[in-house]
Amino acid sequence: xxxxxxxxxxxxxxxxxxxxxxxxxxxxxxxxxxxxxxxxxxxxxxxxxxxxxxxxxxxxxxxxxxxxxxxxxxxxxxxxxxxxxxxxxxxxxxxxxxxxxxxxxxxxxxxxxxxxxxxxxxxxxxxxxxxxxxxxxxxxxxxxxxxxxxxxxxxxxxxxxxxxxxxxxxxxxxxxxxxxxxxxxxxxxxxxxxxxxxxxxxxxxxxxxxxxxxxxxxxxxxxxxx
Numbered sequence: 699x700x701x702x703x704x705x706x707x708x709x710x711x712x713x714x715x716x717x718x719x720x721x722x723x724x725x726x727x728x729x730x731x732x733x734x735x736x737x738x739x740x741x742x743x744x745x746x747x748x749x750x751x752x753x754x755x756x757x758x759x760x761x762x763x764x765x766x767x768x769x770x771x772x773x774x775x776x777x778x779x780x781x782x783x784x785x786x787x788x789x790x791x792x793x794x795x796x797x798x799x800x801x802x803x804x805x806x807x808x809x810x811x812x813x814x815x816x817x818x819x820x821x822x823x824x825x826x827x828x829x830x831x832x833x834x835x836x837x838x839x840x841x842x843x844x845x846x847x848x849x850x851x852x853x854x855x856x857x858x859x860x861x862x863x864x865x866x867x868x869x870x871x872x873x874x875x876x877x878x879x880x881x882x883x884x885x886x887x888x889x890x891x892x893x894x895x896x897x898x899x900x901x902x903x904x905x906x907x908x909x910x911x912x913x914x915x916x917x918x919x920x921x922x923x924x
Contacts, residue, residue: 700727702862702894709756710743717743719918730895732909734902740918741898745864750774779858786867788847792839798850799835805857824853845876866898
């Protein structure tokens with residue numbers, strides 16, 4: 699399998715506190731690496747730095763062999779569609795003022811991939827890929843259930859045609875009865891699209907059944923990979 703993401707000796711500091719201390723890992727195409735540990739151990743800071751949403755204070759990040767750490771924001775913007783986040787709060791990740799179909803269309807417009815003929819068809823295709831339909835697309839986030847809203851967030855992430863998804867506690871805010879459906883969706887998308895996943899979670903039992911490999915964090919450091 700091709701290596702998508704390479705993180706080496708990552709360091710993230712907030713003032714005098716070191717949140718991430720020398721973390722290294724890889725994520726390969728078609729696999730799920732789970733980053734697991736208790737709240738406050740540095741998982742989300744690691745994810746943000748790996749996506750260059752927060753510039754690391756040390757170490758390096760490569761995507762498909764390309765060094766990203768020192769790239770200016772203008773050049774990073776060209777890379778970002780290929781490595782997309784999916785956040786914990788399904789409602790907070792979408793604008794409350796936008797209809798779901800417009801939220802999904804926005805990345806297509808930004809990338810110059812939108813026109814009146816093919817754009818709506820692509821949005822409908824993305825909705826169908828995550829188990830939603832045009833009626834869901836006409837609603838706003840508060841008119842959807844948590845599971846439906848998270849599916850919409852996944853569809854928006856897929857609009858950039860990513861090769862890597864960084865999933866930061868993507869089911870922890872959902873009802874237990876809904877979680878399995880979203881996890882099954884993620885597994886099916888990975889199989890059909892060959893996506894790599896960096897899956898952030900505090901739930902070891904959950905990742906045991908979902909991840910190919912698990913990296914455990916404590917106090918900002920990796921303490922084991924299995």
